[in-house]
Amino acid sequence: MRRPTIADIARRAGVSSAAVSFALNGRPGVSEHTRQRILAAADALGWQPNTAARALSAKRAGAVGLAVARPARTLGVEPFFMQLISGIQAELSERANALLFHLVEDVDAEIGLYRKWWAERRVDGVLVVDPRTADPRPAALRALGMPAVLAGGPDPAGILPGVWIDDARAMARIVAHLRELGHVRVAHVSGPSGLLHTERRSAALHEATRPGATGTTGPTTVTTDFSDTEGARATRSLLSAADRPTAIVYDNDVMAVAGMSVARQAGLAVPADVSIVAWEDSTLCRVTHPTLTTLSRDASRFGATAAGRLLALLDGEPPADVEFDVPELIVRESTAPPPA
Amino acid sequence: MRRPTIADIARRAGVSSAAVSFALNGRPGVSEHTRQRILAAADALGWQPNTAARALSAKRAGAVGLAVARPARTLGVEPFFMQLISGIQAELSERANALLFHLVEDVDAEIGLYRKWWAERRVDGVLVVDPRTADPRPAALRALGMPAVLAGGPDPAGILPGVWIDDARAMARIVAHLRELGHVRVAHVSGPSGLLHTERRSAALHEATRPGATGTTGPTTVTTDFSDTEGARATRSLLSAADRPTAIVYDNDVMAVAGMSVARQAGLAVPADVSIVAWEDSTLCRVTHPTLTTLSRDASRFGATAAGRLLALLDGEPPADVEFDVPELIVRESTAPPPA
Incomplete structure (x- = not known):
């Protein structure tokens, strides 16, 4: 059974396609009698209003x-x-919404996609x-009038409502732990430069380890694409430096695990020679040795x-920011005092 | 700027909404002069044909x-x-397609969703x-006439083209490795019962460890929901049995890692007391101790x-099945001869 079309309904009801279109869209142009006949034919064929028809009648996509x-x-x-994504899915599914997911090259392509999605009521x-x-x-979305929430805010432009975690205070917690252990050379293997949270974390690390203020040396941030491959490469470059760091903070857990392997291959013990801190507490962090x-x-x-x-925004609630609590640091086996 | 509607275009062009609808859909009912005026107004407002209009003109969603x-x-x-999903995304993005992703309660809800998506040309x-x-x-999709590919085939009903890996032969490879090491009591911590691949793997394990044929005892399969929590529970139940298995095969890596922790907590060494085999070679498998x-x-x-x-099917290519090579077994540290 293929999808019934306007033409199928017209054929069954014995009217023109234009008449079907009028009847289905509730517009004048056909008699009530004909309209009823057309709707009965549409029902019999299992026709359902499509996305655009629903959008025109102000329903949601x-x-x-x-x-x-x-x-x-x-x-x-x-x-x-x-x-x-699994959290997004859980929330959307509860309210019978789907997630339209698209990988794009860059933010320009992303904005182009937003325009298309919005124009097509997708x-x-x-x-x-x-x-x-x-x-x-944010500015492009405001221009479109498209409801949006920034996961990872707050929006520096103050346009989109955001949900975020204070990365700077999170980094400060990590640095406090490392300083307490006695570390002075702390490096950071981050995500791509230009990402707001990468910059915030690097700035916070820089601030927390200012030479004048704390007696530590300035931090070195190496940017990556978040992959284990680049995490390993960044670690090799950090550990081969003359004044290699005694502690490395990674922006995700996959890179931390990759970095730990690199340290071991270089003959360095974790945490005796170098301490390792990850940003995400996924299963990975609990199964490594050391944890x-x-x-x-x-x-x-x-x-x-x-x-x-x-979804609240779509229901007409006013935009509101949500700031999460600053994450606690879970101290496991990969951090210890630096080598004497 | 909100999305321009038919009514906006009508207002700008000074015509009725019905006339706009006719003009935009290329139907008779308005003069060519009026049609041009309407199209100019639509252009000026940045109007774009919506999903349904494209579907009616036989374009793709x-x-x-x-x-x-x-x-x-x-x-x-x-x-x-x-x-x-990341593989699906990579392929779709290359061809500028999006993925509409929806979590559902069960297969009935899934079929209902297919009907809706198809009717709405989504x-x-x-x-x-x-x-x-x-x-x-498969039968419901055939009835709808909706193109589909079964990831995890072949379709027992012979309806949908499938892409699959021969689970039975994969399980046979695992069992051959364990038998060579001397294991006779092999258990299986599987996904939910009723899943085709779960059943295939259990049947293959049962076949490969038939008491008469091989001198091994029959296998015990414990079903789970694939989560680490249920993987741990299943392992506790297996290891507390009187004739506990000397090797456990897990249907994913998260459960294998959880099972390894349970074994350790129970005072059993891996692999000296119990061998562990995972089904997925993700990063997890390489960072555990033992690997x-x-x-x-x-x-x-x-x-x-x-x-x-x-995508090939949508391009009009005939349906074709793809069978992957049977996966190789990567032998690491978690399997060894059983205790004497």
Whole structure:
């Protein structure tokens, strides 16, 4: 059984396609008698109003969009992202909404996609991830009039409502732990530069380890694409330096695990020679040997909250920011005092 | 700027909404002069044809559907699933298609969703996952006339083209390795019963360890929901039995890792007291201590292939099955001869 078309209904009811279109859209132009005959034919064929017809009648698309400008290969190994999506899904499914998911090349392509989705009434709103330091998306979404929530706010432009965790205070917690142990050379293996949270974390590390203020040396941040491969490369470069760090903070757990392997291959013991801290507490952190010290973010609840804020916005609630508690540091075996 | 509507265009062009609808859909009923005026107004307002209009003109929705009847909480911890989706995304993005993703309660809800998606022209086809032993979905999709590919085939009903890995032969490889080491009591911690691949693996294990044929005792399969929690529970129940298994095969890596922790807590050494085999070779398997013996499936390539087959089908290519090579067994530290 293929999908019934306007032409099928017209054939069955013995009228023109234009008459069917009028009748189905509730517009004048056909008699009530003909209209009833057409609706009966449409019913008999199992016809259902399509997305556009519903949009025209002010109903919802029933879908929320998520466009992600990250390489596909890094998604599958990134527990944060998958937990985020699983949290979004849980919240959307509870309210019978689907997630329209699209990988894009960059933010320009992402904005183009938003225009298309909005023009075609494909989604009722979007979740925007990976906020950037100079981010054209909030203004573009405001221009479109498209409901959106920024997962990873607050929006520096003050346009989109956001759901976020204070990365600077989270980094400060990590540094406090490392300083208490006696570390002075702390390096940071981060995500791509230009991401708001990467910049916030690096700035916070820099601030917390200012030479004048604390007696520590300035930090070195190495940027990556979040993949284990680049995490390993960054670690090799840090550990081969003359004044190698005694502690390394990683922006996700996959890179922390990869970095720990690199340290071991270089003949360095973790944590005796180098301490390792991860940012995500996924299963990975608990099964390594030694187990990993990490922050306790709940990415799934983060995703569910962002999706919930968007659905509330669609229900007409006023935009509201949600700031999560600063994650606790879970101290495990991968951090210890630096070598004497 | 909100989305321009038919009414906005009508107002700007000074005509009725019905005339706009006629003009935009290329139907008779307005003069060519009026039609041009209406199209100019539509252009000026940035109007774009919507999904339904494109569907009526036989263009594609540009999206592929994926409905998954699994609890949201198990998705985020399941590397296979996330790798699968990342492979699907990679293939779809290359061809500018989006993925419409929806979690559902059960297969009945899934079929209802397919009907809705198809009637509303929301997707051009669907990827069907987690095939079941008595699966109503292939027949329902045939009845709808909706293009679909079964990820995890072959379709026992012979309706949908499938992409699959021969689970029975994969299990036989695992059992051959364990028997060579001398194991006679091999247990299986599987996914939910009723899933085709779960049943295939259990049957293959049963066949390979028939008491008469091999001198081994029959296998015990414990079903789970694929989560680490249930993997731990299943392991506790297996290890507390009087004739506890000397080797346990897990249907994913998260459960294998959880099982290894349970064994350790019970005072059993891995692999000296009990050997552990995982089904997915994700990062997890390489970072545990001991590292995990596992199959070498490439879930990302599997997802990309399934998506590619569906896109080919949409392009008019004839349906074709794709069978992957049987995965190799990667022997690491978690398997050894059983205790004497």
